[in-house]
Amino acid sequence: MPTVHFTDAEGVVRDIEGNAGDSVMETAVRNGVPGIVAECGGSLSCATCHVFVREDCLDQLPEMDEMEDEMLYGTAVDREDNSRLSCQLKLSEDSDLYVTTPETQV
Amino acid sequence: MSATNTSATAAPAAGSDGTVRTGLLIIGASQSGVQLAVSLRALGFEEHITLLGDEDHRPYQRPALSKEFLQGTVGSESLIFRSNEYWAEHNVALVKGERITRIDREADGSGVAHAASGAQFPFQRLALTVGARARKLELSGADLDGVVYLRNADDALELKARLDDVREAVVIGGGFIGLEAASSLHKMGKTVTVLEYGPRLIGRAVGEETSEYFLAAHRERGLDIRLDARMNRLVPAEDGSRVAGVELDDGTVVPAQLVLVGIGVVPNIELAEQLGLAVDNGIVVDRHALASDGTTVAVGDVANIPNPLPGAPEGERIRLESVNNAIEHAKVAAYSLMGRREDYAGIPWFWSNQADLKLQIAGLTLGYDSTVVRRDDGRGKFSVLYYRDGRIIAADCVNAPLDFMAVKNALAKGQNIPADAAADPAVVLKTIVTDG
Numbered sequence: 023m024p025t026v027h028f029t030d031a032e033g034v035v036r037d038i039e040g041n042a043g044d045s046v047m048e049t050a051v052r053n054g055v056p057g058i059v060a061e062c063g064g065s066l067s068c069a070t071c072h073v074f075v076r077e078d079c080l081d082q083l084p085e086m087d088e089m090e091d092e093m094l095y096g097t098a099v100d101r102e103d104n105s106r107l108s109c110q111l112k113l114s115e116d117s118d119l120y121v122t123t124p125e126t127q128v
Numbered sequence: 129m130s131a132t133n134t135s136a137t138a139a140p141a142a143g144s145d146g147t148v149r150t151g152l153l154i155i156g157a158s159q160s161g162v163q164l165a166v167s168l169r170a171l172g173f174e175e176h177i178t179l180l181g182d183e184d185h186r187p188y189q190r191p192a193l194s195k196e197f198l199q200g201t202v203g204s205e206s207l208i209f210r211s212n213e214y215w216a217e218h219n220v221a222l223v224k225g226e227r228i229t230r231i232d233r234e235a236d237g238s239g240v241a242h243a244a245s246g247a248q249f250p251f252q253r254l255a256l257t258v259g260a261r262a263r264k265l266e267l268s269g270a271d272l273d274g275v276v277y278l279r280n281a282d283d284a285l286e287l288k289a290r291l292d293d294v295r296e297a298v299v300i301g302g303g304f305i306g307l308e309a310a311s312s313l314h315k316m317g318k319t320v321t322v323l324e325y326g327p328r329l330i331g332r333a334v335g336e337e338t339s340e341y342f343l344a345a346h347r348e349r350g351l352d353i354r355l356d357a358r359m360n361r362l363v364p365a366e367d368g369s370r371v372a373g374v375e376l377d378d379g380t381v382v383p384a385q386l387v388l389v390g391i392g393v394v395p396n397i398e399l400a401e402q403l404g405l406a407v408d409n410g411i412v413v414d415r416h417a418l419a420s421d422g423t424t425v426a427v428g429d430v431a432n433i434p435n436p437l438p439g440a441p442e443g444e445r446i447r448l449e450s451v452n453n454a455i456e457h458a459k460v461a462a463y464s465l466m467g468r469r470e471d472y473a474g475i476p477w478f479w480s481n482q483a484d485l486k487l488q489i490a491g492l493t494l495g496y497d498s499t500v501v502r503r504d505d506g507r508g509k510f511s512v513l514y515y516r517d518g519r520i521i522a523a524d525c526v527n528a529p530l531d532f533m534a535v536k537n538a539l540a541k542g543q544n545i546p547a548d549a550a551a552d553p554a555v556v557l558k559t560i561v562t563d564g
């Protein structure tokens with residue numbers, strides 16, 4: 023089972039088992055993980071699914087395209103080098119991802 | 129913000145028949161109803177919540193129905209808002225497939241909702257998140273087999289099931305849903321004609337420059353778009369069994385094995401009318417999502433709300449049909465049900481994906497008096513900025529997320545983006561915002 027470990031801005035950790043093919047955003051939202059809003063439901067339009075990815079997990083992830091890159095300039099909490107939009111991060115069977123959610127998404 | 133607690137701790141009401149009526153009944157289990165339940169639990173609302181809807185599906189997100197779901201790139205499970213476990217853990221009773229047809233009410237606001245099935249749902253407080261339904265086409269032949277709408281999951285499933293037999297499709301209506309669906313069908317290899325009654329595309333929601341941009345862009349991508357289209361009737365196949373085309377007023381027939389009607393929606397105001405609530409293009413609510421009885425909340429597509437844009441003139445009203453509005457409006461309503469009075473937060477925004485055109489709209493164009501167009505064809509970017517008395521109030525941005533974000537953030541902070549400087553498409557909008 024792919025697993026995503028969500029740490030919120032206060033440091034609370036939630037380990038959520040997901041399904042291969044689902045995005046990190048979907049895994050969070052369906053299970054009510056706070057800290058991810060995802061207004062647009064994953065269509066890369068809202069930038070309210072921002073996460074910081076732990077550095078050693080970054081190379082598990084697909085490259086970001088130009089749209090995601092530009093959207094990241096509009097996040098509520100400023101982007102960092104390890105910022106991604108979680109709706110663009112699809113889980114595979116052996117994903118084991120550590121991400122931190124920002125203080126706010128809107 | 130005042131904190132007089134009216135609902136969360138009030139004693140259960142007893143109806144005139146003696147039954148005890150507790151909790152909140154939310155009628156309509158979609159974007160607004162789901163958000164209302166979620167926000168209430170986040171705020172610590174302790175009473176029982178029943179989230180009731182007439183559809184047979186778990187609550188799901190609609191936007192993909194005309195886009196990724198129609199194209200088959202996203203499955204139905206991805207559209208579901210929350211897992212069943214989430215609702216159970218949060219003490220929200222989800223009721224599917226029950227259509228409320230009548231509501232009996234006591235003077236204190238409590239009452240019983242009666243479903244078509246005969247089932248009864250007692251409540252102490254009531255929320256109407258009943259949304260809107262597709263406007264029906266009134267034209268000879270409109271009831272033929274093969275004439276479809278796209279408002280809910282059943283519509284989308286029906287549409288998908290028919291596609292194998294469709295070579296040519298006509299989309300009636302050049303608004304968001306029509307153009308999204310037309311683009312999806314075209315991508316799936318169908319020949320698509322869009323018939324728009326009005327003189328321009330998306331006329332209700334965007335200005336002329338954006339309409340023109342979309343017209344040219346869609347024609348370039350292969351859609352046959354007819355503006356000012358007048359139709360005589362929908363033409364049946366020879367054996368009369370199904371639709372075969374659309375006859376225009378010059379007598380020509382556009383052949384189609386599928387006619388998708390996307391001519392707007394009608395708010396579901398019937399229950400509100402029956403309750404005697406003020407209704408005018410939706411259920412009229414105040415800044416706190418309260419209907420005219422001062423206790424029922426009405427949220428989302430069904431609500432006629434005061435223009436929520438900061439600085440908008442007093443008394444200006446609007447009914448918004450968007451995910452963002454459903455979410456933000458539900459939050460306002462959740463506070464009201466907790467006895468708190470909060471204003472609408474954030475800047476209204478909207479998105480629409482049509483082929484490779486990603487439209488993002490920030491703000492509301494209501495009352496604009498001038499525009500600035502920023503166009504960079506080399507990079508495929510296009511934005512229109514809308515101004516009212518020299519202040520920016522909205523922007524339509526196509527494949528231009530930086531512009532969208534800059535305008536949305538400026539509006540949120542009460543800042544302006546001066547029109548003269550913004551006219552140069554090479555200028556990064558974020559760098560020219562001014563305070564006040």
Ligand SMILES: Cc1cc2nc3c(=O)[nH]c(=O)nc-3n(C[C@H](O)[C@H](O)[C@H](O)COP(=O)(O)OP(=O)(O)OC[C@H]3O[C@@H](n4cnc5c(N)ncnc54)[C@H](O)[C@@H]3O)c2cc1C
Pocket residue numbers: 155156157158159160161180181182183189190191192193194226227228229257258259260261278279280305396399427428429430448449450451452454477478479480481
């Ligand atoms: C195909 C499509 C694409 C869209 N794309 C976008 C987009 O890209 N971006 C965007 O921002 N918005 C989009 N929208 C709009 C967005 O989905 C709506 O604004 C949103 O769903 C409104 O939510 P709501 O809960 O207020 O109303 P609705 O979603 O209409 O939900 C109301 C619910 O109440 C139920 N109901 C009504 N009457 C009764 C009754 N008497 N008893 C029981 N149940 C009842 C209805 O069946 C329905 O399930 C799209 C909509 C559609 C249909």
Ligand code: FES
Pocket residue numbers: 047060061062063064065066067068069070071107108109110
């Ligand atoms: S969910 Fe909207 S951009 Fe990711």
